[in-house]
Amino acid sequence: MTTTPQAARRASPRKRRPSAPDPSAGLLPQTEPVRLLNPDGTLLPARADYPEPPVEALREMYRRMVVGRRFDAQATALTKQGRLAVYPSSRGQEACQVGGVLALRDDDWVFPTYRESMALTARGIDPVEVLTLLRGDWHCGYDPAQRRTAPQCTPLATQCVHAAGLAYGESYQGRDTVALVYIGDGATSEGDFHEGVNFAAVFKAPVVYFVQNNRYAISVPLSRQTAAPSLAYKGVGYGVPSEQVDGNDPVAVLAVLNRAVAHARAGKGPYLVEAHTYRMEPHTNADDASRYRDAEEVEAWRDRDPLTRLETYLRGRNMLDDAAVAEIAEQAETYAAQLRERMNSQPTVDPLSLFDHVYAQPTPQLVEQREQVRAELAASEEDA
Amino acid sequence: MPTMTMAKALNAALADAMLDDERVVVFGEDVGQLGGVFRITDGLQARFGDKRCFDTPLAEAGIVGFAVGLAMSGLRPVVEMQFDAFAYPAFEQIVSHVAKLRNRTRGALSVPMVIRVPYAGGIGGVEHHCDSSEAYYAHTPGLKVVTPATVDDAYSLLREAIEDLDPVVFMEPKKLYFAGAETSLPARTEPFGRAVVRRPGRDATLVAYGPAVPVALEAAEAAREEGWDLEVVDVRTIVPFDDATIAASVRRTGRCVVVQEAQGFAGVGAEIAARVQERCFHALHAPVLRVSGLDIPYPAPMLEHTHLPSVDRVLDAVARLQWEDQPDPRWLTEGSAA
Ligand SMILES: Cc1ncc(C[n+]2csc(CCOP(=O)(O)OP(=O)(O)O)c2C)c(N)n1
Numbered sequence: 001m002t003t004t005p006q007a008a009r010r011a012s013p014r015k016r017r018p019s020a021p022d023p024s025a026g027l028l029p030q031t032e033p034v035r036l037l038n039p040d041g042t043l044l045p046a047r048a049d050y051p052e053p054p055v056e057a058l059r060e061m062y063r064r065m066v067v068g069r070r071f072d073a074q075a076t077a078l079t080k081q082g083r084l085a086v087y088p089s090s091r092g093q094e095a096c097q098v099g100g101v102l103a104l105r106d107d108d109w110v111f112p113t114y115r116e117s118m119a120l121t122a123r124g125i126d127p128v129e130v131l132t133l134l135r136g137d138w139h140c141g142y143d144p145a146q147r148r149t150a151p152q153c154t155p156l157a158t159q160c161v162h163a164a165g166l167a168y169g170e171s172y173q174g175r176d177t178v179a180l181v182y183i184g185d186g187a188t189s190e191g192d193f194h195e196g197v198n199f200a201a202v203f204k205a206p207v208v209y210f211v212q213n214n215r216y217a218i219s220v221p222l223s224r225q226t227a228a229p230s231l232a233y234k235g236v237g238y239g240v241p242s243e244q245v246d247g248n249d250p251v252a253v254l255a256v257l258n259r260a261v262a263h264a265r266a267g268k269g270p271y272l273v274e275a276h277t278y279r280m281e282p283h284t285n286a287d288d289a290s291r292y293r294d295a296e297e298v299e300a301w302r303d304r305d306p307l308t309r310l311e312t313y314l315r316g317r318n319m320l321d322d323a324a325v326a327e328i329a330e331q332a333e334t335y336a337a338q339l340r341e342r343m344n345s346q347p348t349v350d351p352l353s354l355f356d357h358v359y360a361q362p363t364p365q366l367v368e369q370r371e372q373v374r375a376e377l378a379a380s381e382e383d384a
Numbered sequence: 385m386p387t388m389t390m391a392k393a394l395n396a397a398l399a400d401a402m403l404d405d406e407r408v409v410v411f412g413e414d415v416g417q418l419g420g421v422f423r424i425t426d427g428l429q430a431r432f433g434d435k436r437c438f439d440t441p442l443a444e445a446g447i448v449g450f451a452v453g454l455a456m457s458g459l460r461p462v463v464e465m466q467f468d469a470f471a472y473p474a475f476e477q478i479v480s481h482v483a484k485l486r487n488r489t490r491g492a493l494s495v496p497m498v499i500r501v502p503y504a505g506g507i508g509g510v511e512h513h514c515d516s517s518e519a520y521y522a523h524t525p526g527l528k529v530v531t532p533a534t535v536d537d538a539y540s541l542l543r544e545a546i547e548d549l550d551p552v553v554f555m556e557p558k559k560l561y562f563a564g565a566e567t568s569l570p571a572r573t574e575p576f577g578r579a580v581v582r583r584p585g586r587d588a589t590l591v592a593y594g595p596a597v598p599v600a601l602e603a604a605e606a607a608r609e610e611g612w613d614l615e616v617v618d619v620r621t622i623v624p625f626d627d628a629t630i631a632a633s634v635r636r637t638g639r640c641v642v643v644q645e646a647q648g649f650a651g652v653g654a655e656i657a658a659r660v661q662e663r664c665f666h667a668l669h670a671p672v673l674r675v676s677g678l679d680i681p682y683p684a685p686m687l688e689h690t691h692l693p694s695v696d697r698v699l700d701a702v703a704r705l706q707w708e709d710q711p712d713p714r715w716l717t718e719g720s721a722a
């Protein structure tokens with residue numbers, strides 16, 4: 001008996017195939033940002049996927065956030081006194097700034113942007129060295145090799161590929177170093193973000209890409225950057241597990257970053273974390289934020305202040321009382337006062353140092369130009 | 385002595401460098417199994433394994449940025465850009481990071497690496513495959529820019545580039561890849577920063593680099609029939625630049641023509657001409673002339689011969705070097721009302 005293929009198909013009822021496993025499972029972020037604290041700082045029900053970090057770590061996080069916020073305010077004040085050329089504040093983003101460095105070991109690498117001055121001070125780098133870039137005496141004040149912290153990166157997203165290379169190079173040489181990249185929401189539109197995440201994924205490089213989505217790239221809102229459901233959805237296309245977190249919930253930020261770092265350190269490749277946060281200040285002191293966002297919007301975010309949230313949580317855990325709060329505030333004041341004092345003087349700069357470190361050995365042309373500048377300086381000194 | 389092509393000499397330089405220094409890693413597009421579209425990395429993956437020589441995703445900024453990170457971790461990356469024009473996506477990484485990291489960090493971080501760029505034309509390539517991009521790199525402080533014109537130099541300069549403490553953009557003239565010469569490797573020629581007199585002569589100096597060197601040599605040979613004895617200087621390393629050798633030659637001959645394949649405006653040849661007249665003014669009997677590609681986008685294959693500096697164009701320039709103390713008539717009227 002002959003049957004047409006159609007008839008045969010009709011005759012045998014299609015067997016239900018066991019559904020194929022979803023290849024994106026384990027890569028996609030949760031549909032809502034991970035949150036462990038209510039906006040008022042009270043604990044949400046515990047969850048199995050993100051255990052609450054050790055409370056001692058959270059207390060230390062609080063301390064660094066308080067000092068960090070004070071540092072940030074001091075830096076903004078220094079722009080008004082003409083001591084800094086410019087300062088991009090990260091007020092409001094303290095949970096991310098501090099969480100990113102707290103999740104790492106000292107021998108891990110950080111790849112910061114211009115926004116991360118607070119993170120770098122939280123890493124223990126001398127604040128004057130951090131501000132060298134913005135003070136204007138050199139491009140990078142700290143020793144990146146010694147501090148395992150790349151120079152603050154201004155060409156947006158370019159650091160994403162460096163981190164992939166560095167992390168791969170470290171594991172290539174048998175070290176279990178993790179690299180954490182700070183990047184903004186706007187910069188995720190740059191090609192180098194995509195190339196970096198893709199390289200890290202292909203080479204299984206232990207990198208955590210940490211996006212601080214503060215909703216604006218200078219004036220441009222997130223809706224102009226992407227049509228993705230959220231920035232954490234950008235990982236799945238590269239095979240990179242991703243998560244989104246309430247970036248103003250310090251407990252959740254640290255919990256999510258701890259997991260991301262552990263994933264990378266275990267040799268499972270990169271991880272993408274998007275933190276939903278908000279910068280309370282303009283893009284820099286030179287920016288006028290009223291041209292692109294209204295006061296009500298900023299006010300609404302005041303209610304989600306990461307510092308008060310963490311303080312409430314720690315008090316509830318009996319890890320903080322009035323005396324401790326006052327003592328930490330005092331530490332922050334001392335930190336700021338010392339910074340103010342040290343930034344009060346004009347740094348000495350040596351024009352002849354311009355010729356150092358262009359190459360390992362200066363070219364004959366640089367030797368010539370150095371000599372010319374040296375003569376100019378000598379002549380102007382004689383005139384004076 | 386055995387004969388070898390420049391392509392093979394470059395391949396040998398990579399292999400010897402990988403053998404001598406286990407920090408050296410070679411990567412790029414199609415450099416692994418295939419051995420590169422020009423076969424410069426042929427056999428390296430088979431010999432050294434796919435951790436030392438590997439293919440990357442197709443992304444040039446990614447390749448160079450990845451090399452920055454690898455260099456920061458202590459490795460010595462040698463990356464291949466598949467063609468001149470396809471290095472442009474990496475330009476930001478090269479200019480803002482590769483070139484500047486040492487300076488930005490006052491020497492705390494350096495990223496020694498070699499970025500190999502097959503460049504220039506004369507091979508009948510279609511658009512985007514024949515650019516002379518050396519001026520972009522030479523204009524960027526912090527980069528060294530090197531271009532061999534001989535088989536021995538190809539080997540020696542590449543070895544030196546890989547050993548160098550600074551990033552080197554290594555420009556390989558495609559049209560010379562498969563030209564052979566007698567050599568016995570491992571050759572070591574003059575170090576970075578030294579130009580070389582390829583042919584001594586008394587009457588005028590032709591300064592050339594990369595793909596223009598054979599053109600200059602051929603022109604010098606042809607000039608003999610016209611009674612000119614021309615010296616040819618091969619620049620070899622555009623950065624660091626050897627003012628001394630070139631100025632010494634021009635002071636001897638009193639006349640100079642700079643030959644480059646790249647379009648002329650704001651090019652390396654313009655820089656050389658300016659430097660020569662600054663240093664040799666009183667020795668010059670004629671203005672320094674340039675023979676270059678035309679100031680046009682690289683032409684389609686059937687028209688490239690009109691664009692490329694030819695022996696005839698070089699000889700025409702030599703003829704205009706005011707041998708009878710006559711100024712070039714074109715410049716007597718330029719700028720005056722017609
Ligand atoms: C390649 C590049 N393009 C433009 C700029 C100028 N710029 C500096 S910061 C910025 C906005 C970045 O926004 P985002 O990534 O969201 O980070 P945020 O400043 O909000 O922390 C722009 C456009 C730059 N630094 N680099």
Ligand SMILES: [Mg+2]
Pocket residue numbers: 184185186212213214215216217218
């Ligand atoms: Mg932003």
